[in-house]
Amino acid sequence: MAKRILLIEDEPNIVEALSFILSRDGFTVHIHEDGETALGRITAGAPDMIILDAMLPGRSGFDILRDLRADSATRDLPVMMLTARGQAKDRQMAEDLGVDHFMTKPFANEEVLAQVHALIGS
Amino acid sequence: MDRIGERIRARRMDVGLSQRDLAEAVGVSPSYLNLIEHGKRAAGGSLVRKLALAMQLDVQLLSAREDEALVERVRTAAARLSEIATETARTEAFVSRYPGFARLVAEQAARIEALDTRLRMLSDRITYDPELARALHGVISSVTAIQSAAGILTSDDSLDADWQARFHRNIHDDARRLAETSRALIAYLDVPHDADRGLMTPLEARSAALARTGFHRAHLETGGSRRSGAPVDQAEDPLLARHDAQYAKDAAALPLDTFRRTADRLDYDPLRLSAELGAPLARIMRRLASLPSRPGTPDHGLMVIDGAGAVTLAKPVEGFNPSQGRGCSMWPIFGALGQPGRAATGTVVLPGETARHFAVHALAEAAPHPGGAHLAPLIQATMLLRAVPGDAGPLAIPAGLDCRICQRSTCAARREPSTVTPPRRQDL
Numbered sequence: 001m002a003k004r005i006l007l008i009e010d011e012p013n014i015v016e017a018l019s020f021i022l023s024r025d026g027f028t029v030h031i032h033e034d035g036e037t038a039l040g041r042i043t044a045g046a047p048d049m050i051i052l053d054a055m056l057p058g059r060s061g062f063d064i065l066r067d068l069r070a071d072s073a074t075r076d077l078p079v080m081m082l083t084a085r086g087q088a089k090d091r092q093m094a095e096d097l098g099v100d101h102f103m104t105k106p107f108a109n110e111e112v113l114a115q116v117h118a119l120i121g122s
Numbered sequence: 123m124d125r126i127g128e129r130i131r132a133r134r135m136d137v138g139l140s141q142r143d144l145a146e147a148v149g150v151s152p153s154y155l156n157l158i159e160h161g162k163r164a165a166g167g168s169l170v171r172k173l174a175l176a177m178q179l180d181v182q183l184l185s186a187r188e189d190e191a192l193v194e195r196v197r198t199a200a201a202r203l204s205e206i207a208t209e210t211a212r213t214e215a216f217v218s219r220y221p222g223f224a225r226l227v228a229e230q231a232a233r234i235e236a237l238d239t240r241l242r243m244l245s246d247r248i249t250y251d252p253e254l255a256r257a258l259h260g261v262i263s264s265v266t267a268i269q270s271a272a273g274i275l276t277s278d279d280s281l282d283a284d285w286q287a288r289f290h291r292n293i294h295d296d297a298r299r300l301a302e303t304s305r306a307l308i309a310y311l312d313v314p315h316d317a318d319r320g321l322m323t324p325l326e327a328r329s330a331a332l333a334r335t336g337f338h339r340a341h342l343e344t345g346g347s348r349r350s351g352a353p354v355d356q357a358e359d360p361l362l363a364r365h366d367a368q369y370a371k372d373a374a375a376l377p378l379d380t381f382r383r384t385a386d387r388l389d390y391d392p393l394r395l396s397a398e399l400g401a402p403l404a405r406i407m408r409r410l411a412s413l414p415s416r417p418g419t420p421d422h423g424l425m426v427i428d429g430a431g432a433v434t435l436a437k438p439v440e441g442f443n444p445s446q447g448r449g450c451s452m453w454p455i456f457g458a459l460g461q462p463g464r465a466a467t468g469t470v471v472l473p474g475e476t477a478r479h480f481a482v483h484a485l486a487e488a489a490p491h492p493g494g495a496h497l498a499p500l501i502q503a504t505m506l507l508r509a510v511p512g513d514a515g516p517l518a519i520p521a522g523l524d525c526r527i528c529q530r531s532t533c534a535a536r537r538e539p540s541t542v543t544p545p546r547r548q549d550l
Contacts, residue, residue, distance in 0.1 A: 013271065
């Protein structure tokens with residue numbers, strides 16, 4: 001059965017490109033665009049991993065990550081964060097919160113794929 | 123050390139006279155002249171005239187009070203680069219002997235400070251300017267989408283025509299969005315400003331704008347239009363607009379003529395004025411500091427700080443410029459912060475041989491935070507000061523302007539060692 005990835009990102013063209021490359025590699029991609037309702041979607045969908053944008057409407061990716069790590073059901077869920085803010089303190093915050101991988105935009109498609117494979121296999 | 127002694131000595135050396143020659147020329151003993159030059163004896167008017175004559179110098183130049191502010195500024199400049207061992211004990215001699223170079227040192231230090239501030243503001247801007255952060259986020263998002271779509275198009279030969287068309291369209295849309303964001307970003311960053319203004323923080327710019335009219339805003343006194351007296355750029359400065367709104371309220375509550383007459387009668391005593399006019403003390407202090415300059419009206423300095431102790435308004439008065447240096451916690455305004463509503467008064471004495479005395483009134487006002495009682499109240503403290511004749515006795519409050527140029531080596535409130543006098547062990 002194909003691994004399921006929940007992509008939480010609000011830029012439609014980034015969503016489209018990422019969905020395309022991930023689907024092409026055999027993953028099932030679900031999309032969510034809103035920060036505020038993201039947590040409910042994660043709980044309901046039980047994905048194998050999450051690709052999480054840091055700046056989302058409603059609620060930041062950092063806050064969502066904090067909640068995920070506080071809940072025993074999602075504590076070990078692999079999370080890759082995407083952010084346009086590559087400052088050291090953002091990276092540090094994401095790592096402190098327990099992110100599995102922190103990727104700075106703009107990224108190369110191959111990097112994203114390599115990390116996804118590293119986190120959840122094929 | 124007396125400034126005039128320094129000047130006599132400097133001038134004597136400039137014209138190549140020995141102490142003995144000059145003493146002989148003016149009819150005093152060389153040892154007496156030596157005492158005068160080192161500030162241990164005062165020189166009377168007739169002696170000063172003779173000395174000036176003997177050294178072919180305008181008596182005005184010799185007896186004129188040295189620009190003490192310049193001495194302070196040079197000291198501050200030296201303190202800023204304290205790793206360079208400057209001869210700070212000889213600052214007055216340097217200023218009297220090379221006034222041009224002294225001004226250059228002071229001016230360059232002020233410019234460096236302004237540039238440092240500007241640099242801090244610009245580097246902070248990327249982090250804290252929400253407009254800029256939004257624009258940059260837009261640029262990064264567009265670039266990310268373009269790079270990702272272009273990567274798909276170039277790496278996948280088997281891509282069907284529909285997908286190809288879709289990614290081409292996305293790239294086109296993102297490129298257009300990127301162009302728009304870039305144009306907006308350039309327009310936002312390319313705000314013209316004149317050089318001086320650009321080097322100031324907004325608070326400094328407001329103080330400078332107010333200083334041009336001695337902090338008096340004539341156009342706000344008689345119900346005049348807010349813009350009539352002020353150039354448009356000033357009127358559009360939000361900080362200045364806030365100040366002017368307060369000023370207009372103060373002026374309406376305490377009209378100039380009545381206020382000045384009452385102030386004359388009550389010897390410009392803020393507490394008595396407040397009681398007689400039934401006006402809040404802070405308002406009285408602001409009104410006193412904005413009286414138009416004329417003979418008989420004392421020159422008042424004013425300082426306003428917020429709850430964090432940051433200076434939000436500073437009207438300098440000779441000998442005291444709160445916007446220079448890093449401040450001194452001995453001033454009553456900082457004590458007033460701890461007890462809002464109660465006026466702190468006293469006489470403050472500055473360090474050094476000039477030992478300037480200031481009569482000081484300070485008051486903090488606290489307003490509840492509109493966000494709720496769990497938030498710290500909004501505090502603003504106002505301090506009014508005016509020069510008074512010295513010796514206030516042992517109860518005078520020993521304060522300074524900046525630890526680094528302060529000679530009070532044993533001050534318990536000292537924050538950092540002084541560069542003016544060798545610090546003693548207990549200061550470190």
